[in-house]
Amino acid sequence: MPYHEILVIGGGLAGLRAALAANQRNARVGILSKVHPLRSHSVAAQGGINASLGNHPRGGHDNWEKHAYDTVKGSDFLADQDAVIMMTRAAASCVYEMEHWGCPFSRTEEGKISQRPFGGAGFPRTCYAADTTGHALLNTVYEQTIRFKQAAERKDLVIYPEWLVLSLVIEDDRCKGVVAMEMKSGRLEVFGAGAVIIATGGSGRIYANTTNALINTGMGMAVPYWAGVALKDMEFEQFHPTTILGKNILVTEGARGEGGYLLNNKGERFLANYPDSEKAMEMAPRDIVARNITREILDGRGFDAGGSSGGYVQLDVRHLGREKILARLHGIRNICLEFSGVDPITDPIPVQPGHHYTMGGLECNTGCETSIRGLYAAGEVACVSVHGANRLGGNSLLDTLVFGKIAGGKAAEYVQGQRLTGKPGKAHDDALKRVQQKVDGLLSREDGKDTAAAIKTEMADVMTAKVGVFREKRRLTEAFETIKGLRERFRNVSPAHNGRRWNLSLQMVLELEGSLDVAEAVVAGALAREESRGSHFRNDFPRRDDDNWLKHTLAFHSKDGAKFQYSEVRLGTFEPEERRY
Numbered sequence: 001m002p003y004h005e006i007l008v009i010g011g012g013l014a015g016l017r018a019a020l021a022a023n024q025r026n027a028r029v030g031i032l033s034k035v036h037p038l039r040s041h042s043v044a045a046q047g048g049i050n051a052s053l054g055n056h057p058r059g060g061h062d063n064w065e066k067h068a069y070d071t072v073k074g075s076d077f078l079a080d081q082d083a084v085i086m087m088t089r090a091a092a093s094c095v096y097e098m099e100h101w102g103c104p105f106s107r108t109e110e111g112k113i114s115q116r117p118f119g120g121a122g123f124p125r126t127c128y129a130a131d132t133t134g135h136a137l138l139n140t141v142y143e144q145t146i147r148f149k150q151a152a153e154r155k156d157l158v159i160y161p162e163w164l165v166l167s168l169v170i171e172d173d174r175c176k177g178v179v180a181m182e183m184k185s186g187r188l189e190v191f192g193a194g195a196v197i198i199a200t201g202g203s204g205r206i207y208a209n210t211t212n213a214l215i216n217t218g219m220g221m222a223v224p225y226w227a228g229v230a231l232k233d234m235e236f237e238q239f240h241p242t243t244i245l246g247k248n249i250l251v252t253e254g255a256r257g258e259g260g261y262l263l264n265n266k267g268e269r270f271l272a273n274y275p276d277s278e279k280a281m282e283m284a285p286r287d288i289v290a291r292n293i294t295r296e297i298l299d300g301r302g303f304d305a306g307g308s309s310g311g312y313v314q315l316d317v318r319h320l321g322r323e324k325i326l327a328r329l330h331g332i333r334n335i336c337l338e339f340s341g342v343d344p345i346t347d348p349i350p351v352q353p354g355h356h357y358t359m360g361g362l363e364c365n366t367g368c369e370t371s372i373r374g375l376y377a378a379g380e381v382a383c384v385s386v387h388g389a390n391r392l393g394g395n396s397l398l399d400t401l402v403f404g405k406i407a408g409g410k411a412a413e414y415v416q417g418q419r420l421t422g423k424p425g426k427a428h429d430d431a432l433k434r435v436q437q438k439v440d441g442l443l444s445r446e447d448g449k450d451t452a453a454a455i456k457t458e459m460a461d462v463m464t465a466k467v468g469v470f471r472e473k474r475r476l477t478e479a480f481e482t483i484k485g486l487r488e489r490f491r492n493v494s495p496a497h498n499g500r501r502w503n504l505s506l507q508m509v510l511e512l513e514g515s516l517d518v519a520e521a522v523v524a525g526a527l528a529r530e531e532s533r534g535s536h537f538r539n540d541f542p543r544r545d546d547d548n549w550l551k552h553t554l555a556f557h558s559k560d561g562a563k564f565q566y567s568e569v570r571l572g573t574f575e576p577e578e579r580r581y
């Protein structure tokens with residue numbers, strides 16, 4: 001049995017940062033990732049990472065307290081304030097660490113790290129590397145991972161790329177490993193570990209209109225959910241205001257941060273007409289801008305693309321000029337040229353809100369500990385909770401690095417206090433057998449009428465149509481019934497072929513089970529929460545209701561679907577107030 005003191009599941013920013021932190025504390029680490037680490041969704045992050053460096057003249061007075069306040073207000077007061085304070089206090093040192101490791105941040109004229117404005121701050125706080133910040137950061141952290149891997153004074157760090165984790169090994173209420181499938185051979189293997197860190201990213205692909213990579217299925221959330229860890233605040237899904245019409249590829253908030261305007265079909269900067277965005281305009285938080293764009297479209301002041309692409313508004317960056325667009329937004333320009341045939345230097349970009357980020361996730365404390373001992377979570381898969389009901393742009397990259405590091409450190413501490421044998425126990429054999437039976441069962445199933453692809457498409461379509469920016473009881477109930485029906489139909493689905501090597505259709509079936517359970521938790525949570533807060537807007541309950549709903553949703557897995565409990569929000573520093581920008 002392959003054995004590592006610490007197993008990290010996921011090779012994105014959170015996973016690699018966790019692995020590094022654990023390895024620096026002399027733990028032997030294994031990283032399992034279903035794609036090569038550099039293909040993780042982190043690589044696609046565009047606009048930047050927040051830290052109150054105060055490098056921009058307009059942000060010279062910035063400090064971590066202001067960053068904390070903006071984050072809590074942005075979260076519509078659902079974030080846990082101690083967690084937010086931990087993150088914003090650590091932000092500057094986290095960004096400087098990346099700088100010292102060689103991250104090629106964009107620079108001011110004096111050579112400091114450049115900052116641009118992002119929503120919810122009011123001045124420039126977001127550090128960036130042009131519009132490819134995730135690429136720069138992920139490569140930086142990956143280089144460090146490889147460096148330590150090769151450094152003689154460090155203990156082992158082994159990367160297993162293209163291994164899909166399917167189950168946890170739990171013994172005596174402690175997590176002691178995972179069962180995973182090597183994609184190229186289809187071989188199942190049980191891995192032993194003193195501790196496991198889940199860093200499997202978001203679950204955006206439960207929606208059809210998402211900016212997320214195809215790999216973000218939510219399977220990594222489902223595996224610990226099945227083992228008893230609660231999913232927290234799953235009804236809060238972020239819809240990004242500006243994704244490319246019909247394709248839903250992201251156009252970074254940095255485009256507005258650099259000065260881009262949003263225009264309706266009358267050529268008006270319509271955000272001025274809404275009380276919640278009249279001052280901050282394009283720099284209001286994402287939940288507010290996405291809603292006001294959707295209102296314009298629904299009220300007939302958008303543009304109509306016809307067909308299935310839906311309505312849209314325009315994002316105009318032409319006035320920034322060719323030079324600035326090429327220097328700061330070259331990635332966006334290329335995406336626009338390639339996917340919408342528009343050159344932002346000469347034409348406005350057609351944009352519409354699209355699904356972007358999973359605010360909820362595996363419940364854990366500020367030490368990234370879940371309810372199962374020895375099991376940690378960090379990054380988008382986790383809900384610490386620093387984003388509450390709405391994440392500010394630029395705070396997720398920060399979350400991955402700050403809490404990735406904490407998870408690695410905590411897990412290393414935990415294994416140092418254990419007597420580890422590295423030998424498989426009965427729980428390992430049992431877990432492997434269970435997964436083997438499941439996979440063998442799937443591969444020997446008779447071909448049914450249904451395909452995994454059809455079920456996946458129906459799930460993603462209903463989530464987009466009925467669990468989007470505006471929600472209401474009737475449509476949520478319909479979505480709930482649809483997902484329930486799909487979970488039934490899933491029982492008869494078989495992979496398109498029964499080989500073992502690189503069987504992507506087997507992978508799709510295995511992951512679809514996770515996606516469906518995650519989607520069910522989202523819809524059921526949204527149906528239960530009878531108020532409007534952050535990204536969760538109920539037409540039938542349009543007000544925030546702090547008396548009854550200033551609380552976290554906890555979904556627990558059961559065979560008949562999610563069962564709910566609620567927990568307190570940790571307030572303490574900032575009192576809930578009305579959100580206007």
Ligand SMILES: Cc1cc2nc3c(=O)[nH]c(=O)nc-3n(C[C@H](O)[C@H](O)[C@H](O)COP(=O)(O)OP(=O)(O)OC[C@H]3O[C@@H](n4cnc5c(N)ncnc54)[C@H](O)[C@@H]3O)c2cc1C
Pocket residue numbers: 009010011012013014015032033034035036037039040041042043044045046047048049050133134163164165166199200201202211212213215216219220250356357378379380381393394395396397398400
């Ligand atoms: C297009 C786009 C742009 C963005 N821009 C920004 C930005 O500018 N600023 C910002 O703050 N945030 C941004 N975000 C959000 C941010 O990039 C992500 O939240 C963050 O990078 C997630 O990092 P992660 O390490 O948690 O997960 P990921 O980077 O998604 O990595 C997940 C890892 O888990 C592995 N994995 C998943 N499931 C399994 C499994 N079952 N078995 C084995 N391995 C598994 C995958 O292989 C992968 O390595 C953006 C997001 C998108 C989609």
